[in-house]
Amino acid sequence: MTASTSAMASPGPQGAASPEAPGRAASAAPGSGHGVDETQARIDRAMRLHDEARASYQRGEYRAAIAKLEEAVASDPEGKELVYNLAILHEKLGEIEQAEAHLKRYLQMETQPRARADAEAMLRRLEGAKKEMLGKGLEARPSSGTPEASRGAEVRRARVGDGRPLSAPVLVAGGVSVSALLTGTVFGLSALLRAPAGDATTGPGVSAEDILTDARHAHRDAVIADVAFLLGGAAFGLALVLHLNTPSRALPAGSPTVPPASAPTERGASVSASAGRGASAGRRSAPAAAIAVEPYGAGARLRLGF
Structure with a gap:
């Protein structure tokens, strides 16, 4: 006053x-x-x-x-x-x-x-x-x-993002996740194609042993697909957790202060x-x-x- x-x-x-x-x-x-x-x-x-x-x-x-x-x-x-x-x-x-x-x-x-x-x-x-x-x-x-600003003044655009870098563990976990999901997809399709139909019967050139072999192979491929999908999901979750816990990039030196x-x-x-x-x-x-x-x-x- x-x-x-x-x-x-x-x-x-x-x-x-x-x-x-x-x-x-x-x-x-x-x-x-x-x-x-x-x-x-x-x-x-x-x-x-x-x-x-x-x-x-x-x-x-x-x-x-x-x-x-x-x-x-x-x-x-x-x-x-x-x-x-x-x-x-x-x-x-x-x-x-x-x-x-x-x-x-x-x-x-x-x-x-x-x-x-x-x-x-x-x-x-x-x-x-x-x-x-x-x-x-x-x-x-x-x-x-x-x-x-006067006409012709430079307009700078700021990049929008969380600023978290992709660390090596995140990249490894992400790669494992992608590989496992692809593997699961391939074996899942194989299991569907090789599985005998529910009304499959023996006939000329098709013996009971052939039907049992195809069923065993289809079951094996289905199990491999299930395991691959579980591994891919776990790897994806791990990559997400690692990325969210990665510290954000610090402001560069010389940033304006108030x-x-x-x-x-x-x-x-x-x-x-x-x-x-x-x-x-x-x-x-x-x-x-x-x-x-x-x-x-x-x-x-x-x-x-x-």
Whole structure:
């Protein structure tokens, strides 16, 4: 929240008391308790809206969080940290122009040198990001969080699959399964062709021994077919189990990662975790060096160093 908001809404805010809070109350209604109460009510409402915005942000509802913060700014126009958080949210949505506008307004309200230096660094980063987007043929649109690709931009298609490789045991089991099923099919057909008919009788050139021999051979082929089919089914099941238990391929080195997001802050604080502050964009993967709390007026600003 703003320095003034934190100072008037909480009996024990972080940091030192803001020099501008008494002035705001006095200017609202000099010599009138009713004016002070009205100012306090507006500040309390802004604080509640800020907390609701932060809860929406944590749920991933960026648009709802922005709407709540805009209501809070309307209730407490001097809430500079509300404006700063609006800039952060618009940046996360890729709305560079809105983020710039809120950040410039914040700079008009902020008087602390260190806070201004941080905001100016963020503004330079936004300007650089906008130039990069325009240089790559992308249009930074104020009304949409998704940049549009220019005509002729390359479209890459991702391969859809589970990413599991076919290991040697899976291939062996699969080969055994196919061979066994083919063997079972061949012997099964042989058994059907060689089996004597139910009304087979002896006759010229066909003796009882011939009929018994064909029956024995058909029975043997049928047994071999049954065994082959059972072996093929077992091998197929084994191959399936081995394949499902094979670890998926890991992402290749250098895959894009998502940098930590900046969050709307608690009362009297704003959180900034933007990568690249004071460093080149190529060092985004460097770990955070330190987290410091620096008092700014009636609140504290959490500053993450990279």
